[in-house]
Structures are given as structure tokens and as C-alpha cells.
Amino acid sequence: MDHLTRLENKSIYIIREAYYQFKDIAMLWSVGKDSTTLLWLCRKAFFGHIPFPIIHIDTSYKFPEMYQFRDARAKEWHLNLLIGRNEEKLKEGMGPGSGSKLDCCNELKTNALKMVIKKYHLKAILLGIRRDEHGIRAKERYFSPRDSQFKWDYENQPAELWDQYQSTVEEEEHFRIHPILHFTEFDIWNYVKREGLPVVPLYFSKNGKRFRSIGCLPCCSPIDSEAQTIDEIVEEIRISKTSERSGRAQDKENIYTMQKLRALGYM
Amino acid sequence: MKLFKRKTKKALIIGIDGVPYSLLNTYLQKDVMPNLKEILSQGLTLHQTNASIPDISSVSWTSFNTGVNPGEHGIFGFTDLRPQSYSLYFPNSKDVKAPTFWEILAKTNERTSTLFQKYQHKMSHPYRSIVLNVPHTYPALPMNGILVSGFVAIDLKKATFPESAYAYLQSIDYLIDVEAEKAKEDKAAFMKSLFECFDIRKKAISHFFGEESWDLFFACITETDRLHHFFFDASNDDKNPYHESFIRFYIELDKFIKYLYEQFLEISSDKGFLMILSDHGFAPVQKEVYINKFLEEKGFLLLKSEGNFYERIENETRAFNLDPCRIYIHSKEAFPGGTVKKEERAALLEELKMSLRGLRGDNGDEVIDQIYEKEEIYHGPHTHLAPDLICLPKEGYDLKGSLEKKQIFGDNIFKGMHTWGDAFCILPETIRFSKKPSVENLTEYILQYYS
Numbered sequence: 001m002d003h004l005t006r007l008e009n010k011s012i013y014i015i016r017e018a019y020y021q022f023k024d025i026a027m028l029w030s031v032g033k034d035s036t037t038l039l040w041l042c043r044k045a046f047f048g049h050i051p052f053p054i055i056h057i058d059t060s061y062k063f064p065e066m067y068q069f070r071d072a073r074a075k076e077w078h079l080n081l082l083i084g085r086n087e088e089k090l091k092e093g094m095g096p097g098s099g100s101k102l103d104c105c106n107e108l109k110t111n112a113l114k115m116v117i118k119k120y121h122l123k124a125i126l127l128g129i130r131r132d133e134h135g136i137r138a139k140e141r142y143f144s145p146r147d148s149q150f151k152w153d154y155e156n157q158p159a160e161l162w163d164q165y166q167s168t169v170e171e172e173e174h175f176r177i178h179p180i181l182h183f184t185e186f187d188i189w190n191y192v193k194r195e196g197l198p199v200v201p202l203y204f205s206k207n208g209k210r211f212r213s214i215g216c217l218p219c220c221s222p223i224d225s226e227a228q229t230i231d232e233i234v235e236e237i238r239i240s241k242t243s244e245r246s247g248r249a250q251d252k253e254n255i256y257t258m259q260k261l262r263a264l265g266y267m
Numbered sequence: 268m269k270l271f272k273r274k275t276k277k278a279l280i281i282g283i284d285g286v287p288y289s290l291l292n293t294y295l296q297k298d299v300m301p302n303l304k305e306i307l308s309q310g311l312t313l314h315q316t317n318a319s320i321p322d323i324s325s326v327s328w329t330s331f332n333t334g335v336n337p338g339e340h341g342i343f344g345f346t347d348l349r350p351q352s353y354s355l356y357f358p359n360s361k362d363v364k365a366p367t368f369w370e371i372l373a374k375t376n377e378r379t380s381t382l383f384q385k386y387q388h389k390m391s392h393p394y395r396s397i398v399l400n401v402p403h404t405y406p407a408l409p410m411n412g413i414l415v416s417g418f419v420a421i422d423l424k425k426a427t428f429p430e431s432a433y434a435y436l437q438s439i440d441y442l443i444d445v446e447a448e449k450a451k452e453d454k455a456a457f458m459k460s461l462f463e464c465f466d467i468r469k470k471a472i473s474h475f476f477g478e479e480s481w482d483l484f485f486a487c488i489t490e491t492d493r494l495h496h497f498f499f500d501a502s503n504d505d506k507n508p509y510h511e512s513f514i515r516f517y518i519e520l521d522k523f524i525k526y527l528y529e530q531f532l533e534i535s536s537d538k539g540f541l542m543i544l545s546d547h548g549f550a551p552v553q554k555e556v557y558i559n560k561f562l563e564e565k566g567f568l569l570l571k572s573e574g575n576f577y578e579r580i581e582n583e584t585r586a587f588n589l590d591p592c593r594i595y596i597h598s599k600e601a602f603p604g605g606t607v608k609k610e611e612r613a614a615l616l617e618e619l620k621m622s623l624r625g626l627r628g629d630n631g632d633e634v635i636d637q638i639y640e641k642e643e644i645y646h647g648p649h650t651h652l653a654p655d656l657i658c659l660p661k662e663g664y665d666l667k668g669s670l671e672k673k674q675i676f677g678d679n680i681f682k683g684m685h686t687w688g689d690a691f692c693i694l695p696e697t698i699r700f701s702k703k704p705s706v707e708n709l710t711e712y713i714l715q716y717y718s
Contacts, residue, residue, distance in 0.1 A: 097573055097574070101575060253421050253422065254357065256421045257357045257419050257421060258357075259448065260418070260419050260421075260444065260447070261345055261346070261357075261419065263446075263447035263448045263450070263451075264447050264493070264496055265496065265555075265665070265667070265679060265681050266345055266346070266590050266591075266668075267345075267346065267590060267668070267669065
């Protein structure tokens with residue numbers, strides 16, 4: 001079996017196991033390449049008909065290309081798409097330009113997701129995060145419980161030995177399931193290529209720049225790149241050394257540092 | 268049995284973040300820490316010390332790590348502004364402009380300092396150190412030995428040198444820090460996680476202590492600082508629901524100190540050098556004081572409604588504050604939009620001092636205890652990067668740099684605040700001080716031992 005097929009099999013196994021354990025499950029789709037890959041895998045796992053809803057957390061600050069892509073795929077793939085927005089904060093004018101980016105992220109992403117989970121009584125969420133994405137994610141597990149306060153209790157994670165994933169959950173908690181945790185950025189692009197998967201055109205070079213990672217328009221910056229096709233992106237990543245998220249204005253590490261400092265009363 | 272006993276020098280340094288001299292004294296008297304009491308009767312003395320100014324862990328530990336003052340090592344807080352800009356950044360180990368004592372001991376330092384110049388020729392050979400969980404050592408820089416960074420380390424891989432140590436840390440699910448965010452939601456669960464985090468810290472420290480070779484071993488325990496931030500009101504109040512847990516933490520701490528001490532006596536065959544120290548003290552907090560709001564009300568500070576943090580500063584601003592109380596003059600030379608001219612500086616400083624001295628709490632009591640101009644407390648090549656005024660508060664008033672507060676005084680979930688004058692150190696009784704030492708004065712005794 002080749003490398004990509006092995007990765008794919010493992011993901012599909014986890015997706016099916018998750019659905020078997022949790023009927024109140026949904027998938028979080030950011031419209032980026034990773035969660036679109038996850039969406040593709042979910043379609044494969046259930047032969048084209050995903051039996052659970054797909055959530056898109058809409059901060060209202062996404063790129064127009066992302067909204068276009070989202071709506072086209074939702075139609076084409078018959079997705080049960082749920083849009084999560086923190087309307088209250090959006091009405092108050094919350095945005096990356098008004099105050100701290102950390103608060104903006106927290107309200108428009110984290111709290112918006114909290115609201116969706118509560119509204120639909122979800123017990124588990126499938127997410128397209130990868131282990132190689134960022135240092136802090138290296139500790140993530142395939143099945144990762146969160147308590148009602150949304151905190152990731154990483155001191156109390158069930159052990160994952162071999163393939164015996166612990167997938168039962170206590171009341172008031174929800175599980176985060178990461179079926180593509182074992183993919184690297186390089187694997188993702190190779191997989192996109194092999195499957196002929198559509199991706200948001202922002203990933204391809206325009207005027208010498210392309211986005212390596214996409215999120216909200218005001219907080220993303222493109223990298224210098226001439227890669228205009230998937231083949232060229234694969235080649236670029238093969239030789240590139242900088243981390244994929246380095247282009248993000250809201251550099252994750254700074255955000256975490258800020259969170260740590262704030263939790264102790266600084267800033 | 269070891270066939271060859273090497274006659275090498277061994278030093279053990281235990282850092283205990285945020286433990287006040289006064290509390291330690293109380294707990295020694297109340298027999299909460301019988302082991303430490305016993306240790307203190309074996310040729311060691313407990314001293315009260317001063318923290319760095321400001322009394323922030325990153326500054327104080329960097330002062331200890333380098334043995335020089337902030338004017339020489341260049342770290343003035345957890346946050347700072349990039350030169351000639353309003354953009355906030357988080358200084359890290361790469362921004363420290365003086366060598367650490369373990370670099371001096373290993374003769375691997377690329378940077379220089381007054382302390383290094385004094386001792387560079389006095390050490391016969393390079394020494395190997397293990398440095399664990401010391402704040403402001405992130406990312407881990409290559410060194411002779413092993414280093415695992417402490418607060419504010421984010422990525423464990425980047426926090427570890429060499430990479431082989433990372434594999435071990437991962438295998439025990441090592442934690443860099445407790446999740447202080449938890450305290451807001453569930454204090455009881457947070458208290459529990461403090462003990463769990465301390466357990467894993469002890470496990471890692473014991474592992475490296477016993478399994479690796481070293482000449483100097485320096486480990487920090489930082490859970491104490493977190494404990495104090497959220498539970499300091501429980502330290503001496505037996506009616507407080509967390510009092511018992513608080514005391515239990517110190518009992519655990521006392522046991523661990525004993526464990527390390529006994530192991531150390533064995534390894535060093537009684538000839539080793541032992542130091543135990545904290546980086547600042549703690550006191551109960553009554554009110555948080557938002558200095559920027561005060562400056563705003565007094566007309567020193569004008570803020571735009573848009574932008575991130577200090578990007579909101581209007582050109583007409585004359586002064587602003589960074590955590591905890593580092594006041595910068597918005598001068599023409601230092602800031603792109605600065606409007607204060609050189610010749611106006613002296614008068615503005617006086618005006619600011621006067622205003623700050625007039626700041627009063629609810630009962631008409633003074634909030635500010637000391638105000639220093641940078642030249643009074645800092646010396647060295649980076650003094651020009653220091654804030655223009657630095658204030659120390661009266662106990663109970665926790666000074667803050669937030670830009671988003673609507674009032675000067677406020678309450679928070681925190682029960683403890685840092686204090687400057689009540690840190691401690693424990694040193695061999697042969698070391699005596701003519702005046703109360705500061706944390707950066709202690710470092711030299713380590714180098715003396717090795718020369």
C-alpha cells in the first residue's frame with residue numbers, strides 16, 4: 001500500500017469510528033486545504049453522503065474567494081452546512097481592527113463555535129488539524145476530550161496505545177477528533193494532487209505571491225511564491241524550510257504567549 | 268559502587284518562583300517546612316533580598332541568570348516595544364544581551380558582560396550545566412549541557428536543548444506550565460492541576476538530576492508563583508477554603524527540597540555549593556491600578572479608538588505605561604509620532620512624578636511608593652532602551668499597563684501581587700552581606716565557587 005493510501009485508510013477508520021460512537025457529531029470546515037481534505041475523506045468514508053452537518057464558523061472577515069468556494073462545494077456535494085456567527089459581537093463592531101486580535105479571534109471563532117456546539121447539542125467535532133502544523137499541536141491526540149468550559153485538559157488525556165482509541169465521553173464534555181493528525185503539509189498537497197481535490201484559488205501564486213495558509217482577510221499575509229499549480233506547490237514545500245504559518249499576521253506563538261501572560265494578569 | 272570518585276565541584280541551585288522571605292519565615296516557625304529548617308541548621312543562612320526593578324519574573328530571573336542589571340542585559344519586562352515603533356513584542360532568550368552564568372561557566376558565551384570580564388580567566392576548565400524550567404530562557408539556546416526553558420515557553424521542542432532531552436520529556440508528558448486560564452473557570456480544578464504540574468516537574472528534575480552528568484544543576488519551581496497569584500489570601504488564613512491545600516503545597520515543596528538536598532550531599536560529598544532563591548516576593552492584592560487610565564485622565568495620554576495596543580497612541584501623547592509601571596516619555600527621538608522635545612523632558616518628568624505621587628486610593632492612602640528615573644537604577648549599554656520612569660507601589664496596589672480600562676482602580680480574580688523587597692535566598696553561612704542584596708548580586712557567588 002502506498003503512503004497516501006495508508007494515511008487515507010487511517011483517517012477513514014477514525015472518521016467511521018467517531019460516527020459510530022457519536023451520533024451528535026459534526027465536522028468543522030474552515031474552507032482551507034486541510035479541512036477540505038478532511039471533508040473529502042468524510043465523503044469517501046460514507047460513499048459521498050456525509051451523515052452529519054458541516055459547520056463553517058464565519059467571522060465575516062474571510063476572503064470573498066472562500067465564501068464563493070464554500071457555497072459552490074456545499075451545493076455540489078449536498079452538504080448540510082451550518083453557519084456559526086457570533087452575531088452579538090459582530091453587531092458591536094468586533095473585528096481585527098478594533099482592539100486586540102486575540103479578543104477578536106476568541107469571540108468570533110472560539111465563542112462562535114461554542115454557541116454552535118451548544119445550540120445543536122453536539123457531542124463531538126471532527127477537525128482538520130495536523131500534528132506538524134504548530135509546536136503546541138504536537139501534543140494533540142486523535143480523540144481529544146474538552147470539558148464544558150472548552151479547555152483542553154491535556155494532563156488528563158486518555159492514553160492512545162496502538163489503535164485502541166478511547167472514544168467514550170462523560171456528560172458535559174465534547175470530543176475533538178482529528179482524523180488527519182498524521183498528515184503533514186507535504187502529504188496534504190500530494191493528496192490534493194492525487195485526488196484532484198478543488199482548493200481555494202488563493203493558494204496559487206498571483207503577481208509573485210500566494211497564501212500558504214488562509215483565514216481571515218485582515219490577518220493573513222501572502223508569501224513570496226511563483227507556484228501557480230499544485231505540482232509547483234508540492235515542489236516548493238519539498239524544498240521550503242519556513243513554517244507554514246509564518247505568513248500569518250496573528251502568529252500563533254504570539255497569541256499563545258499573550259494568552260499565557262494574560263492568564264496571570266499581564267497585558 | 269563507583270571505582271573512581273572524581274573530585275569535581277558541584278553546585279545545586281533551586282529557584283522557587285515568587286516565594287516571599289516573610290512567608291518562608293512564618294512557615295519555618297510554624298513547622299510547615301521542618302526539612303528546610305533542618306537544612307538551614309547545617310551551615311546555611313536565609314536572607315531577605317530585593318527583586319529586580321520591575322519585580323517581574325522575566326526581568327528578575329534574567330538579572331540572576333546574567334548577574335547584571337537590566338541596563339546591561341536589556342530585559343525590562345515580558346513585553347516591550349520595538350525601537351522606533353509602537354509595535355509590541357515579547358522579548359525572549361535571544362534578546363538577552365549579556366551571557367548567562369552557565370554560558371560563562373561553559374566558556375561558550377558569544378556575548379560579554381562586566382561579570383564575564385571579571386571571571387573569564389578565573390575558571391580552569393569549562394563546566395557542564397543542567398538548567399530546568401528557568402523563566403525567560405525560551406527558546407532554548409545551544410549550551411554545554413541540557414536546558415529546558417520555563418515561562419513563557421510555548422513549543423516544547425523549541426524549549427529543549429539538546430533534542431535528545433525532548434524525547435524523554437515527551438515520554439513523560441512533560442508540562443511547561445500549568446494552564447492558568449483554568450483558574451478563572453474552576454479554582455478547585457486549578458489547584459489540583461498545580462499539584463499535578465508540580466509532580467511532573469519533580470519527575471523531570473529528579474530524572475535529569477540522577478541520570479545525567481553535570482557540574483551545575485539549576486532547576487526552578489514555578490508552580491509557587493501561580494499558587495500565589497490565585498490563592499495568596501489562603502497562605503495564612505485557616506478559614507480560607509484553600510488554606511489546607513496551600514499549606515500542603517509547601518509541605519510537598521519542603522519534602523522535595525529535602526530530597527534534592529540529600530541527593531546532592533551524596534553526589535558532592537559535602538563540598539558542594541547550594542543556593543535556594545526566589546525572584547520576587549508576594550503580598551495580598553487589594554486593588555489593581557491602571558496607570559494608563561490615570562495618565563489619560565491627567566492629560567498625559569491620548570488614545571485612538573482603533574489599532575492594536577500601543578499603535579493607538581496619538582501624536583499629542585506625552586507619556587504612556589507598559590506593564591507593570593514602566594512609563595515612557597513620548598519623545599521625538601524615540602518614537603515615530605513622538606512630540607516631546609529633548610529640552611521638555613526634565614520638566615515633564617517632574618510633572619509626571621508629581622501627578623503619580625498624588626495618586627490616592629479609596630481611603631486617601633498613597634498608591635505609589637517609589638519613583639525612579641532610569642539613570643538612577645540602571646547602568647550599562649542598554650539603559651537608553653529602559654523606560655523613563657519606573658514606579659514601585661505600596662503593598663496592596665498592583666500596578667498594570669492595560670490600555671483598555673475605563674477606571675483607574677479595579678478588581679480581578681488575582682489574590683496575590685509581586686513585591687520587590689521581600690524575595691529570599693539561602694546561601695552558605697560564610698557568605699555575608701553588608702547591605703540587603705539584589706537578585707543580580709547573588710550570581711557572582713556561583714562563579715566564585717568555580718574559580
